[in-house]
Amino acid sequence: MRKMTIRIVAALAVLTMLFAILAGCSGRNDDVITIGVLAPLSGTETYYGKDMLQSYQLAVDEINKAGGVLGKELVLYEADDGADPNMATQAASKIISRGVDFVVGGYASGAIIPTMQLFYDENLLLLISCANSTDITKQGLEQSFMINSPGTHAVVTLAELCRAVDAKKVALIHQGDAYTKNLSDLCESELPRSGFEIATVEIMEKGAADVSAIVTRIRNSGADFVYWCGYHADGSNVIKQLRRGGYAGEIAVGDGSASVELIKACGADGEGVYVTSPPFVEFAEGGDAFVDAYKRMHGMDPGTYATLSYDTIYLLKEAIERAGGIETERVREEVQASEYQGLSGLISFTPDREPAVSNFIILQIRGDKFRLVTLD
Amino acid sequence: MSTWELILQQGVNGLILGSFYALVALGYSMVYGIIKLLNFAHGDIYMTGAFVCLSVFGALSRFLSGWPAVACSIVAAMFLAAALGFLAQRFAYRPLLGAPRLSLLITAIGVSLVIYNTVMVITNSQPLFFSSGLDSSAGIKIGGLTVTYIQMVLLAVSALVMLGLSLFIGHTKTGRAMRAIALDQDTCRLMGINVNKVIGLTFMLGSALAAIAGGLACVYYGNVQYNMGYTIGIKAFTAAVIGGIGSIPGAMLGGLLLGLLEATGTQLLDSSWKDVFAFGILILMLIVRPNGLLGKTEIERM
Numbered sequence: 221m222r223k224m225t226i227r228i229v230a231a232l233a234v235l236t237m238l239f240a241i242l243a244g245c246s247g248r249n250d251d252v253i254t255i256g257v258l259a260p261l262s263g264t265e266t267y268y269g270k271d272m273l274q275s276y277q278l279a280v281d282e283i284n285k286a287g288g289v290l291g292k293e294l295v296l297y298e299a300d301d302g303a304d305p306n307m308a309t310q311a312a313s314k315i316i317s318r319g320v321d322f323v324v325g326g327y328a329s330g331a332i333i334p335t336m337q338l339f340y341d342e343n344l345l346l347l348i349s350c351a352n353s354t355d356i357t358k359q360g361l362e363q364s365f366m367i368n369s370p371g372t373h374a375v376v377t378l379a380e381l382c383r384a385v386d387a388k389k390v391a392l393i394h395q396g397d398a399y400t401k402n403l404s405d406l407c408e409s410e411l412p413r414s415g416f417e418i419a420t421v422e423i424m425e426k427g428a429a430d431v432s433a434i435v436t437r438i439r440n441s442g443a444d445f446v447y448w449c450g451y452h453a454d455g456s457n458v459i460k461q462l463r464r465g466g467y468a469g470e471i472a473v474g475d476g477s478a479s480v481e482l483i484k485a486c487g488a489d490g491e492g493v494y495v496t497s498p499p500f501v502e503f504a505e506g507g508d509a510f511v512d513a514y515k516r517m518h519g520m521d522p523g524t525y526a527t528l529s530y531d532t533i534y535l536l537k538e539a540i541e542r543a544g545g546i547e548t549e550r551v552r553e554e555v556q557a558s559e560y561q562g563l564s565g566l567i568s569f570t571p572d573r574e575p576a577v578s579n580f581i582i583l584q585i586r587g588d589k590f591r592l593v594t595l596d
Numbered sequence: 597m598s599t600w601e602l603i604l605q606q607g608v609n610g611l612i613l614g615s616f617y618a619l620v621a622l623g624y625s626m627v628y629g630i631i632k633l634l635n636f637a638h639g640d641i642y643m644t645g646a647f648v649c650l651s652v653f654g655a656l657s658r659f660l661s662g663w664p665a666v667a668c669s670i671v672a673a674m675f676l677a678a679a680l681g682f683l684a685q686r687f688a689y690r691p692l693l694g695a696p697r698l699s700l701l702i703t704a705i706g707v708s709l710v711i712y713n714t715v716m717v718i719t720n721s722q723p724l725f726f727s728s729g730l731d732s733s734a735g736i737k738i739g740g741l742t743v744t745y746i747q748m749v750l751l752a753v754s755a756l757v758m759l760g761l762s763l764f765i766g767h768t769k770t771g772r773a774m775r776a777i778a779l780d781q782d783t784c785r786l787m788g789i790n791v792n793k794v795i796g797l798t799f800m801l802g803s804a805l806a807a808i809a810g811g812l813a814c815v816y817y818g819n820v821q822y823n824m825g826y827t828i829g830i831k832a833f834t835a836a837v838i839g840g841i842g843s844i845p846g847a848m849l850g851g852l853l854l855g856l857l858e859a860t861g862t863q864l865l866d867s868s869w870k871d872v873f874a875f876g877i878l879i880l881m882l883i884v885r886p887n888g889l890l891g892k893t894e895i896e897r898m
Contacts, residue, residue, distance in 0.1 A: 264821075266721055396868065423868040427827060429817045430616075432609035433862035433870070439740070440597045453723045457819050464733045466742040485725040485819065489732070 252295045253288075253546055255280070255536070256315035256344075258325035258335065260303035264426075264453055267481065268327050271523030272349060273298055276324060278517050279533035289537050290545070301335075303328035312338045320344070321546050324532050327525075329353030330398035336364050343548050345555070349532045350498075350525045352475070353402040357572045363548065365555055365573045367532050368525070371403040373578035374474060374496045378407065378447060379414040381494055381582055384595045385470050387445035389419040391438045393458060394449040396423050403449040403474055419443035424454060431458055435465035444469040452477040456485030463489040472496060475580070478524050483585050495583040495590065499564040501527045503581060503592050510563055528579075531562030597740035605741050606859040612747055612816075614855020615754035619809035620832035621839065621847040622761065623802030629778045629842035630798050631693065636704040637684055639829020640711035641677050641803045645810025646820045647715060648673040650726050653814075661729055663749075670811035674804040680711075681803025682796055689799075690792065708829075716822040723821040726814050750812055757808060758848050761801075765844055774798055778842065838878055840891020849889055854878070 257276055260269035273296075280294045288294060297318050299311035312335035315323060323339055326332035326348035333355060339346045340361045348356060352368040382390065390411055394404035408418055419441040422434045438446060446462060446469065448455050455477035462471060472494035473482065483490055501507040501522050510530065514522040539554035540546060560567045568576045583590040597605070620642050627635045653669040660668060684707050692700045735744030765771040773794045777784050785791050809828075814820050835854045839846025854874060861873030881889070 263721055264723070264823075422866075425827070427821065427823055429813055429819070429824065429828070430609070430613045432612065433606055433859040434867050436597075436602065436605045436609055436859075437863055437867070440602055453819065453821065456725065457817060460732065460818055464742075464744055466733075466737065466740075485723070487725075487727045487818075 252293045253322070253540070254295045254297055254318070254320040255533070256318065256320035256323040256325070257296050257298040258301050258308065258311055258315060258323060258332065259298065260327050260331070261298065261300035263302045263304065265303040265327055265451070267479070268350065268523060268525060269300070269303070271526055272325060272327060272529040274514070274518045275522065275526040275529035276533055278514055279530045279537075281517065282513070283533070283537055289540050294533075294537075301325070301327070301331045303331050305331050305334045308332065308335050309338065311335075316342050316344070322347070322536060322551070324349060324529075324536065326351040328397075328399060329356060329402065332356065333359065333398065336361050339363070345548050345552055347532050347536055347555070349529045351399065353399050354406070354574075355398055355402055357574050362573065363552055365569060366575060367535070367567060368475075368498060368528050369575050369577075369579045371406045371474075372410075373575075373580050374403065375406045375410045376578065377496050377580040377582060378472065379411060379416070380595050381472060381496065381593075382411070382416050382445055383414070385445070385494075387416065387470060389417045389441070389443045390445045390447060391419045391422065391441060391443035392447050392449060393422045393424055393434065393438075395426050395451070395454065397426070400449040400451075400474075400476065403476075407447060407449070416445075424450065424458060426450075426454060428454070429457065431461050432465055434458075435461050435467060438462070439465065439467055446471045448473040448477060450474070450476055452479045452482040452485065456482055456490070459486050459493060460489045470494065475524075478583070480521075480523075480590070483588055483590070486585070490585045491587075493585045494593070495585075497581050497583045497590075498524055499527050499579045499581060500524065500583065500590065501563065503583075504563045504565075507563060527563040531560065531564050531567060534562060535560045535567055601740040602863065606863045607856065608741075608743055608747065610856035610859030611852060612750060612855070613858060614852035615751060616809050616813060616828060616851075617832050617835045617854050618758065618848045618851025619754055619812075620806050620828055621835040621851045622758070622844065623806045624833050624836040625839070625841055625844060625847035626774075626798050626802045628836070629844075630774060630795060631689070631700075632697065633689065633700050633704060634833070635799075635802070636701075636829070637707040637711055638802065638806055639825030639832070640708050640715075641681055641825070642806040642810040642813075642828060643715065643820075643822065643825030644680060644711060645673040645677045645803075645807025646814040646824060647719075647724070647810075648676045648807070649811035649814045650724055650820050653726070653728070663730070666728055666730070666811075666815050670808060670815075673807040673811045677803040677807030677810070678800035681799040685796055685799040690795070712822060712825070719822055721822060723819050726818045726820055728815050728818075730815075732818075746816060750816055753808070753812065757805065761805070762844060764801075770794065770797065834875075834878065838881060838888055840888030843888070843890045843892070846888055846890035853889075 259272045284293050299314045301308035301311045308331035323344050323346045327350045329351040332351045336359050346364040349367050352370045354370045356366055392404045392407050394400035424431050448458050455473050475498050478495045478497040504527055535558055539551050542554045543550035565579045566577050570576050582593040584593050623638050627633055649669040652672040656665045688703050688707050773789050835850035836847045839850025857874035858870050861870035865873055
């Protein structure tokens with residue numbers, strides 16, 4: 221009999237706790253709009269993740285000071301995806317359980333893709349600021365928008381560059397993950413259509429120190445243009461070893477390596493290297509005011525994806541205002557219809573929710589700086 | 597490039613890569629030979645060596661530059677890595693020498709994670725870039741074959757270090773003590789050999805070798821990152837097993853062989869298949885010679 225009583229009491233206690241937890245979850249604050257941020261805040265891509273978060277913070281801070289959105293304050297809630305698929309799904313669950321209204325972020329495509337279905341299931345709108353693999357929109361989830369130009373836009377810009385430097389045989393190097401392989405595959409299928417031969421496609425494992433065997437293979441393939449599709453930490457290594465290994469042709473790197481860190485890391489070997497780059501703020505119209513505000517708030521220079529991240533928040537703000545509320549479906553329609561003129565240029569979307577206008581620019585390393593290259 | 601130039605160039609590439617593997621593999625093999633421990637922290641000691649080399653070089657840059665500065669930095673890295681190896685041995689491994697082998701193994705993984713994460717936090721997981729100021733593309737060009745001076749120095753240093761180690765193990769009293777302990781620890785103790793001291797020395801020596809490799813990697817590749825020891829740790833461990841773990845010439849042979857196989861695989865098949873090629877051949881080798889190329893058949897005494 222006593223046992224029975226204990227059991228009932230225990231069961232009641234458990235139920236009460238469950239109710240308490242559930243009540244806690246649904247306890248939303250209606251005076252604020254919470255935006256979940258999914259970005260790599262640890263690991264090798266921390267530099268970019270921090271830059272994204274700081275740009276979001278700057279935009280949110282400005283908007284709140286100007287009275288918020290529809291009279292409500294914007295609040296960010298960040299979770300670290302570590303640019304890693306496993307960490308990203310955990311981070312997504314953390315954001316979802318917090319009960320956010322919208323989600324922004326996404327640096328590595330490989331990390332954001334597995335989270336998309338999770339957000340979709342919760343009917344959350346997802347604006348992906350940086351990740352730009354075309355695999356993202358292939359998921360076919362109508363609540364996920366890509367802000368950054370996908371690799372297809374990069375390839376168009378790359379082909380223009382190849383023509384300008386009179387390249388004939390292009391060697392591609394990627395790192396085997398979703399983003400870099402996607403970019404390499406696009407080049408492999410699209411460049412021949414513009415009349416360029418693909419000399420060879422190579423893979424460099426992430427963090428591998430020695431690429432001399434690949435360099436020898438590239439030299440032997442007769443390539444006169446090498447396009448590095450990977451990230452800057454390994455990219456500097458590839459560039460240095462290409463030059464040391466006696467490769468004398470042109471080198472270009474993709475947007476994953478578009479960072480001033482690349483210049484520092486390459487040293488003298490970086491001279492003349494081209495970058496198919498996302499819109500760097502110092503080359504953007506009205507960028508100076510942004511740089512000043514960013515420096516004042518964070519005490520450092522904005523990075524590669526600062527403009528895109530900053531624009532993401534403003535695009536969302538305008539869509540919410542036009543929708544007149546935060547109901548997902550209404551805001552989604554307004555985002556789809558956006559014609560937002562931001563720091564990174566005009567942002568509008570194709571029916572597939574990819575950017576309709578390319579935002580890629582071509583930069584070249586000259587001394588210790590990037591220089592904007594304009595092709596005729 | 598002609599076929600011969602291609603073969604020679606990939607041979608040089610493979611030898612360079614193989615020298616790094618061999619230097620790190622030596623430490624694995626020595627430690628395993630003497631206390632039957634797979635020292636998983638060894639790759640992290642290599643990484644620490646690279647960081648120390650970079651920092652010392654930076655600190656010295658006011659007074660020294662070029663090769664003298666590089667040499668001083670690597671020597672400093674050797675001493676610090678030796679100290680780190682000794683500390684790990686003294687405080688993490690020695691208390692467990694009598695414990696089951698598995699506990700020792702887990703401790704090694706623990707030591708590895710401690711070093712790895714400490715460096716990760718200190719460097720904020722950012723890669724650091726090293727610029728030695730040496731002309732990295734100066735060298736000898738014969739037709740399409742390029743060998744830089746840095747590559748030559750690198751090969752010479754690793755050859756000298758390996759030769760020195762062989763002489764030390766084969767021809768000194770301490771070297772003889774190491775070989776004796778590998779055979780039978782208890783008898784050595786009865787014969788009056790200070791076993792603990794020799795084990796400590798083995799760790800210091802192995803760690804110093806890894807630090808030489810780390811320092812050379814820092815100079816040659818120029819990128820230093822907290823996770824740089826992971827891949828090379830696994831590859832060097834493989835090299836040690838292929839050569840016959842516990843065997844010093846085996847570790848050198850295994851390292852060079854693995855480097856050459858990777859370069860061959862890259863050239864013959866594709867860079868994505870190089871590990872499949874290299875490890876496929878290694879599996880075949882192990883099937884034919886399960887104790888490795890120079891390993892001795894071990895008979896468990898009851």
